[in-house]
Amino acid sequence: xxxxxxxxxxxxxxxxxxxxxxxxxxxxxxxxxxxxxxxxxxxxxxxxxxxxxxxxxxxxxxxxxxxxxxxxxxxxxxxxxxxxxxxxxxxxxxxxxx
Amino acid sequence: xxxxxxxxxxxxxxxxxxxxxxxxxxxxxxxxxxxxxxxxxxxxxxxxxxxxxxxxxxxxxxxxxxxxxxxxxxxxxxxxxxxxxxxxxxxxxxxxxxxxxxxxxxxxxxxxxxxxxxxxxxxxxxxxxxxxxxxxxxxxxxxxxxxxxxxxxxxxxxxxxxxxxxxxxxxxxxxxxxxxxxxxxxxxxxxxxxxxxxxxxxxxxxxxxxxxxxxxxxxxxxxxxxxxxxxxxxxxxxxxxxxxxxxxxxxxxxxxxxxxxxx
Numbered sequence: 001x002x003x004x005x006x007x008x009x010x011x012x013x014x015x016x017x018x019x020x021x022x023x024x025x026x027x028x029x030x031x032x033x034x035x036x037x038x039x040x041x042x043x044x045x046x047x048x049x050x051x052x053x054x055x056x057x058x059x060x061x062x063x064x065x066x067x068x069x070x071x072x073x074x075x076x077x078x079x080x081x082x083x084x085x086x087x088x089x090x091x092x093x094x095x096x097x098x
Numbered sequence: 099x100x101x102x103x104x105x106x107x108x109x110x111x112x113x114x115x116x117x118x119x120x121x122x123x124x125x126x127x128x129x130x131x132x133x134x135x136x137x138x139x140x141x142x143x144x145x146x147x148x149x150x151x152x153x154x155x156x157x158x159x160x161x162x163x164x165x166x167x168x169x170x171x172x173x174x175x176x177x178x179x180x181x182x183x184x185x186x187x188x189x190x191x192x193x194x195x196x197x198x199x200x201x202x203x204x205x206x207x208x209x210x211x212x213x214x215x216x217x218x219x220x221x222x223x224x225x226x227x228x229x230x231x232x233x234x235x236x237x238x239x240x241x242x243x244x245x246x247x248x249x250x251x252x253x254x255x256x257x258x259x260x261x262x263x264x265x266x267x268x269x270x271x272x273x274x275x276x277x278x279x280x281x282x283x284x285x286x287x288x289x290x291x292x293x294x295x296x297x298x299x300x301x302x303x304x305x306x307x308x309x310x311x312x313x314x315x316x317x318x319x320x321x322x323x324x325x326x327x328x329x330x331x332x333x334x335x336x337x338x339x340x341x342x343x344x345x346x347x348x349x350x351x352x353x354x355x356x357x358x359x360x361x
Contacts, residue, residue: 013279014280014282015277015280015282015283015284015287018242018244018282019283019291021244022248022283025248026248026291029251030251
């Protein structure tokens with residue numbers, strides 16, 4: 001419980017806020033998508049995923065990484081990849097999925 | 099075989115010139131024949147940071163335009179046997195030189211030096227294009243701030259688009275105490291966001307201000323930043339130097355704690 005509280009507090013510190021803002025900003029810069037569109041993409045992702053699992057919306061992150069250049073990913077033949085961090089409160093599936 | 103390194107950042111004020119001065123000095127301390135070139139035409143500063151401002155006769159634009167020979171424009175730093183500076187012009191602007199001329203200028207120096215260090219101006223306009231044109235590798239300087247990292251990302255994109263493949267990151271002005279309490283992005287955060295390999299992190303150190311005041315670079319001196327810069331130089335030479343952020347203490351309490359730890 002205490003660990004969780006420290007984790008929550010750390011997530012709200014300005015360093016973590018800066019990192020989160022940056023990831024979103026760079027995703028907008030690199031894709032050329034307007035920030036509103038990215039925000040919509042994020043909230044749609046959240047909506048779809050939360051049909052299955054209990055997603056923590058405040059921790060959801062979206063970023064873009066170039067896959068060429070200096071990155072170490074192997075066998076990539078696309079220029080960039082979208083990455084998401086989707087924190088879930090529990091891995092239990094919600095209800096029955098039809 | 100000589101290597102041409104451009105020190106760049108996009109954003110101004112993150113410590114490009116200080117980094118150039120200290121890496122140049124560090125490489126010379128390690129015995130490498132090094133020339134630093136200030137490519138910020140119209141806003142020269144590397145001479146001041148190096149404390150060589152009173153020895154300028156000719157400059158980069160004079161060399162490019164053929165007003166003098168290269169040897170006449172190079173300032174030898176008497177404190178270090180292997181270190182030279184090619185100062186920028188103060189009364190001209192970026193358009194005085196084009197990328198082809200920069201490539202030729204740099205190539206003319208390759209035979210005489212192990213390392214040619216280009217201090218790049220801020221921004222992504224012609225001054226940046228000039229500085230990058232002749233470079234074999236790039237060091238991107240950033241600080242752990244949103245604006246500086248955003249600009250660094252843009253610069254990295256431009257360098258990669260320009261086929262420059264060897265790009266390394268320097269995270270400058272790290273406040274270890276602030277990182278520890280969560281109020282500053284860590285070096286790992288910055289690396290993760292920019293996805294470029296790190297060549298060094300430099301702590302925010304008062305000694306840098308003092309060194310700039312005096313015009314005496316501190317690479318290799320017994321200061322936290324001085325050691326961090328020398329570590330970067332060693333890594334440039336291919337040495338495997340472990341990454342350890344030296345603990346700089348702030349305020350009386352911090353200094354007392356680190357003193358007690360040392361005792």
